[in-house]
Amino acid sequence: MLTKSGRIQSAYRKHSIRSASASVIGKVVGSYCLLSQPLQLFVIDAGATDFYIGLINSSIWLGSPFFVMGIYVMYRLGKRRALLYCSGVISSILALPIVFAPLIHHYKLMPDASMLYLVFAAAVLHSIFESLGGASWFPMLQDNVPKRAAGKFFGLFRRRWQIVLMTSTLLISFFLGEDPEWWKFFAVFAVGELFFLSKIISLSGLAEKPLSEENKNISPLSTVKSVLKNKPVRDLCIYISIYNIAAYMPFAFFVKFLKTAGALSGSIIAATAMVPLGAIISLKFWGVICDKYGNRPVFTFSHIGMIFTLLLWCFISSGIISKIMFFILFCTWSIFQAGNGVAQTRHMFYVTPEHNQAQISILNLIFSLSIALGSLLGGLFLSGLTNIFPGLESSSMSYRLLFAFSAVLCIIPHFLLRSVSLEQDWKGRRVFVMFISSMRSAIGAFVVTKSNEDQ
Template identity: 25%
Template sequence: MDLQKHIITRAMRNAIAAQCFGIQGVLVFRNSLMLLYLLAMQLAEARVLTYIAIYGLVCWGLTVPAAFLSDRMGKKRIGNVGHFLSISGFAVITLAAFLEDNFIKELSVVAGIVAFAGGQAFFQSSWFPLLRPIVPPEIRGRYFGKMRMAWQIVGLLFFALAGWLLALWGGISAYQLIMAVIVVFMFIRFLFYRKIPELEKSGKDGKTFFSVLKTVIRHEGYAPFGAYIFLITVFTAYAPALFAMVEKEYLKINPATVVWFANMTMIGSVSGYLLGGMAVDRLGTKKVFMSCHFAFALVLFLFVMRGFFPVMMMPLLWTSHFIFGLVLASSSIAITSEIIALMPAENQSFATALLTSMLDAGMAASGFLCAFAVKLGFLKENWTFFKMSMCNYDALILGFAVMIFILVITLGLVPSVIKKAEWGG
């Protein structure tokens, strides 16, 4: 019994260590560093938004099929393939800036993003099912909160150094050095990942992909919750990227400072993961979901309203980033806990991936929506709102805030909002 407890404890520690090293590659797509890197390559704004959206699109398209294979071929086997693709893809993105031909350069960026996203899809499709038998149910909220807080702290330190490097150096080579270090970190994640045991073995059951899909969708609460995840993500996933575009392209803030704004979002996330984990365990996901939903809209309004207090603009920007990070992290804890609570006994990887893929689908939809709006010129590049000077990206942020308020009716799609969850609510 003591040996089994020791194995589980060590596995939980290795899982946290793996995330601390490997998450940096994902974070660059979320904290705007990848956006700044691609802009530094002199790529057009609409193209940059589109390329980043490809990441979510590929993850959405491959996560569920990868999960189907994971339930039959083994979670660790599929996860290992994911690591190979992720490391290779990110290395290509890092090397792309060396290329002189613009077409080949952009093609390499897209190829690298597709490979990296495919690797992430393979990895994340089996991640939670791999941890499910390892992490005791009574501490899941706190454990995943601790895990997220840990990798957020590591990420914060890493991107703080990245911001310092960009301020000191500032050239494209600085971005490439940062990306190269991330490649090394992803390899270290693989070394920790190998040490996590697969306690529940996978095996073939003779069922087809579509028969499993039909069964999982019919599982109580799955389809409605997936719809809610998708809708709320469409109007929140690209907020950090839009913040960065306003700050760099419209307010003309130094890229190093823009990275520090992203770091403030991560500081908020550290607090949010800690508070969100405790809130889920003590209050249940119902109250967390409802609070986060309204808070998302309010923080987007706060960012747009920065012009009301010109002297206080910078403090308002810092505050907006912090609050957004806090709310996003708390919402993420609630979503993760809800996904695990809804997980059926069979086809766990598939069922989990079906819901997590909705996050990727929402991110992709949000990115393409923003890119098309900018590319097709639907929005004025300069306009006024209550005598405040705004840009086209502000219009998108304001529109997202309004849609989140309107989507309050979708809270009824969350199972724990309309009934008691297993941990109370």
Template identity: 25%
Template sequence: MIFTPVKKLSPKQLNLAMKLNILTGCLATVWGIVCSPQPLFNVFVVTHLGASSSTLGLLVALLQLSGIFQLASIFIYGYARRRKPFFIAAHLIHRLLTLAIAAAAFIAAASGNTGWGIRAIMIAVPLSWIFMNASAAGWWSWVADLFPENIRGAFFLRRSAIINIINVIWFFLASMVLDLFKGPYTFWIYVGIFSIGAFSGIVDIIINLFIPEPEPAENEIFNPLDALEPLKNKNFIQFSIAVGLAIFSINLISPFQSPFIVDPNGVAAPNTWLGIMFVISQLTWVVTAPFWGTIMDKWGRKPVVVLGCFFVISWTGYFFLNHRTYVYLLPLISIAGGLLAPAFWEGVNQMMLSLAPSKNRIAYVAWYMTLVGLVSSGGSLLGGTLLDAFAAFELSFINLSFSGFHIVLLGSMLMVIFSAWIISRVREGRERDMGFVIGRVANPGILKTYACMDDLDTACDPDRTEQALRSIEAETGDLALDEIIARLDDPYLEIREEAARALGRIRSAYAVEPLLHRLGDSQTHFQIAVARALGKIRDRRAVGPLIECLTNTTSEALQEACIQALGDIGGDEAAVAVAEFYRKAPSDRLRATAADAASRLGLFEASSELLPRLISGTSSSIRRQYAIALGNLFGPPGDFYPFVSGSESAHADRISRLFHQLEWKIRSTNFKFHKTPITKLSKTKIQNRIDTIREVREHLDAGQDYEALRKITSFAQDILAEILGEAVESRQFQELAFRIDIHFGSFVWFLEEVQTYLAETVKHSGNQIETLRLLTLLIVFFLESNWN
């Protein structure tokens, strides 16, 4: 029978399954940390039982090779009605057989016979792993059906964090006790440690009886040929082999790192330091694992797995490790490894489940574990053989000493990084680009976003939710995209508005459809926030709905938001709508908004009235808005805004920088449209230009706005004369300027209009003082923007 997609559990059943799964995981780690090839087990076998590195390598290789029995699970579960009974039965045998490890310690403690213990372990442990591998695929298929994919990564990495707290406590206590009771008591301590581990492993399996197993939605007759289906999936096979190669590479040196650290002829660190390292790395794991789980669920498993492969970079510290430096370096190695290691070790299993289709998943899981086991099996064996072969190798450089261990270590690191490259070539189907993920993860702001996610998802206090939305930053907000989109339907209008604003800051294309769906919301204020957010995202899909909203509403505030959004998005359809609205705008405020949008779209025809309307503006805000629209014609859209906004001191500081930048450019570069190279201009001419700009600035500072505008206008005319030559005296010079560049043509038109205004105006009359200042700044802004 093939297990097809299952009926979902109720929330109560799902909650129970999660709690029990975490409990079994905690008990399993008490077993695994001492009854499998981990640091304490490796030290026991090599240092205390006296096995060689090759023997330990052979044992690990046998355990990896036992993965071939995963293939048996395809047929066992294929013909079974349920997965749980066989999994529990086989895993109970698996855990019972590991009592042989405790028996080996007992015989050594009672009689001093260590040879019997090595033989018992070499037989019982690989045999126990055969039962484990023959049933493990059922557990993975079972939990994949239990926990939905959209929460699976976060749950398993959170589970991993809790499990590793138990890891820390148990490993540290075990290693500390081993250091406290050395000598004749050592083997008896190992008897107790291994007995506790085996007992915990047995209880772990028994508790699985109480975890619900969902019934399949439908049953299909098992076809033995389905067992070969995964082999036809090249993408899945490539991933499985790449993971196997990565683990092969890691196992070249990983099993031998602990013995190297405590070896009296090597680093000579106490056993307690293995515990300290474990505590540090696992606590780091506890902190980072939930974060990586969230990244997996949001942006895909593959980028996380590839990043996780680089945990081996932490092993660089081993090249500088000796009996004098281990106190400093071992903690650093542990922290660096703990940051990235969960991304790899937890990520590969989650990626495997993502690549395995729900139908016939057991076959995929079985082949994955088989291929990983077969490919990785030789790593520890080769590593142990190489270490024995290079046992006599020694090299000293400055105050550093290198041995065969370091040769194997370097080879291991390079091979893991190569494996990461192969994994990066696998197609997961839903992952984000590697550059995108690396850029986001490397941004410290992502921690702030991650911290806000819990409030966005579960907070009952509206104020906390609103504050969390305001804290979302553009560069890292993608991480909380789903939680923010969910808040678009919040009962509180303020929260819906903040959610729309946050999506506008993030500018993700994934937010366009949810925002368009809410653009027709009856709450006008919410529609305004949605329209502005769509404008910031600048996706052309929003143009049609924004035009429809603009046409159907009578709210000036909403019309203003739609026009601004259309100006931000651009395109022919948006340009036509903006130009039409500009001609029919019912108020000065909306006409100014439409003019700003038109200028950003480069619509000179719709912007030809900007200067007259600036001059005749009845309020400071209207005049400044028209000035901003003109600035959009003269330089990068939006860049003139800082010179007419903010506090008086900030405003003055920005203007000062504008003048300084123009002076610097005049001294070292050419005007954009000027054909004469700067090198051919005389120093006197350049200095005269700089002196003129300084005079303009002095007039502005002294409140002599009329003189400032007259001076800068004359300066600009001289520049135009140099560029256009005799054409300046003809009536066609504006047309010529527009042919050169639309921004240049707009400025020539503007300058002619300003000359007319200067001839007709009085130096100090009413609103003209601010108008004169704005016109002066616009000319300086154009010159600075185009002097390059």
């Protein structure tokens, strides 16, 4: 399987990447069906509060502290088996209570409050075992993906599963309709469970490099210490934390905000299909920009785009223009988030040493925890506002204030750009000027050609 230089042979690497793509599709579609917008709509119908919605969104990521323990699991079992057992078999079984939640709610097998806490517990336990196995995910990809093509690879890699996710979202939107009955939620959750189970087959086809003796002797505690001593990795941890909190704090509440504004369930689910669409149309572009000009311009464009997107969410109302607008804003949020994600991943591959792949797991921990914290802080922000100003509870103003606050927070990562840039990275302003000059030249050439034809 390995060449003399210690690399995975080309045939095994290609098969491994195909298996990785299939496993990601299983995870992404399963997570959308069981842990995303369909679940949000179900718990809202079951009487969930804003704080619970923030809690259930954060629960998907609350298992992320177990990434550190996942390092130990990776050393004991190996990367492939850690993924197969923890992220494949056990996490799929633990998601089963969510599948049966609509049935429990409909037949009143337990009080709704107890059912909601059961759903929360299942989501957290699922997240814990996903994290225990997920600590091996990026080290596994690092074994198979050449650094020189990392930006393009992750752009195309994410694009594939985003296409599947968008298709699934539109199908679910059509299936649920405007006012879904309980059995439709049950069917969607059951399909999600089947996709989770499909990961088990895909994960068994992954190829890995054996862990070096030096790698095996590194403890989780020493890994944390090595991250703190590695300035580029430490700076990336700080950047990821601040950016993800700012970007994801409002995302968990777009659905509840639209419900408050009078949008129907089917329209909301259809609008969420714009999230994978935004990634599909932009990921290849972002990957090429990263490989050609570096991460810094992509970080810059994503900051500016996210700020304007979140501010525009503040102006959504119940009019016809707003109904079109929230479709567009889901898409633009995804476009700029996709760019930032590609740049984060590419920078991570450059600054983490191959002899200590566990540092990638710490970065994954920070990534997941910051998203969980963003959702949780969003729920606390809304709860705090309605406690201070009770009149806001019956209106959408509290959500608009949350979106505006998040937009302001997105300014902070921009001041950290230098700490997450490589020496060869171009500045965002330079790339922007180059694009404008190229467009002006192209338009000028077109005008000259057209005028010559007219003569």
